[in-house]
Amino acid sequence: MKIVGLTGGIGSGKTTVAKMFQDLGVPLYIADERAKILMNTSKDIKKQLITLFGDEAYNDKQLNRPFLASKIFKNPDLLKQMNAIVHPKVGDDFTQWKGQQTAPYVLKEAAIIFENDLASHYDFIITVVADLDQRLARVMKRDSTTEDKIMAIVNNQLTDDEKAKQSDFVITNHDLDQTKDQVLIIHQHLLQTFAKN
Numbered sequence: 001m002k003i004v005g006l007t008g009g010i011g012s013g014k015t016t017v018a019k020m021f022q023d024l025g026v027p028l029y030i031a032d033e034r035a036k037i038l039m040n041t042s043k044d045i046k047k048q049l050i051t052l053f054g055d056e057a058y059n060d061k062q063l064n065r066p067f068l069a070s071k072i073f074k075n076p077d078l079l080k081q082m083n084a085i086v087h088p089k090v091g092d093d094f095t096q097w098k099g100q101q102t103a104p105y106v107l108k109e110a111a112i113i114f115e116n117d118l119a120s121h122y123d124f125i126i127t128v129v130a131d132l133d134q135r136l137a138r139v140m141k142r143d144s145t146t147e148d149k150i151m152a153i154v155n156n157q158l159t160d161d162e163k164a165k166q167s168d169f170v171i172t173n174h175d176l177d178q179t180k181d182q183v184l185i186i187h188q189h190l191l192q193t194f195a196k197n
């Protein structure tokens, strides 16, 4: 089973693009979504996050997302410590999920691949890029949030250029129809490549 990674900065359109691959029949694992589920359900993760952040990490047993975001995206060291708690569990969960799939390849959407030196875990990596002003506008509209909060996250991620340089494919996500065309071309290329190996 081949593993294709899909990454990109906040608001670049990772999930939008990932769902286009899913519509073509590619099994999709969204690491961020699974991470949030595990952070709400795994007793072990909960215990460790409360030790790291205090009781405020959870509100009525649900992850206190605004609190965590206000802590980690301003403090790279805390972000690293949180990732060290959450990511190994997401890794185990992904391995288990992958074992149930039968398609030629699976797509794993992950916000951070290069930032954590995880590129070697993938057969191919696709990066989604879009202009920063577009990304800011999209996220402000989607999450009713502020430019400052989004920029704190942008500043913890590599730039589009840095990611693109290390990727096998780059999808420019401006016009949705053109994005779909790029997805189809890459999907066909991947199927042909994997059929040969």
Ligand SMILES: CC(C)(COP(=O)(O)OP(=O)(O)OC[C@H]1O[C@@H](n2cnc3c(N)ncnc32)[C@H](O)[C@@H]1O)[C@@H](O)C(=O)NCCC(=O)NCCS
Residues within 6 Å of the ligand: 009, 010, 011, 031, 032, 035, 036, 039, 063, 064, 065, 066, 068, 069, 072, 079, 083, 086, 109, 110, 111, 112, 153, 156, 157
């Ligand atoms: C800290 C949390 C609770 C904040 O939630 P909130 O709803 O405010 O933000 P959201 O999830 O929309 O994330 C905002 C942006 O940050 C990116 N992001 C999320 N987690 C991380 C991380 N650990 N490192 C870098 N960027 C991240 C997201 O992809 C997105 O681009 C949430 O981001 C979270 O649970 N993160 C841990 C899960 C994780 O590590 N995800 C990445 C898996 S690859």
Ligand SMILES: Nc1ncnc2c1ncn2[C@@H]1O[C@H](COP(=O)(O)OP(=O)(O)OP(=O)(O)O)[C@@H](O)[C@H]1O
Residues within 6 Å of the ligand: 008, 009, 010, 011, 012, 013, 014, 015, 016, 017, 032, 111, 138, 139, 142, 173, 174, 175, 176, 179
């Ligand atoms: N080409 C596009 N044109 C217009 N709107 C778009 C386009 N691509 C994505 N969007 C919208 O922009 C927002 C961000 O897209 P999406 O959630 O796919 O990005 P993301 O990279 O997964 O975000 P995050 O990093 O926050 O997880 C969504 O509301 C989505 O519907």
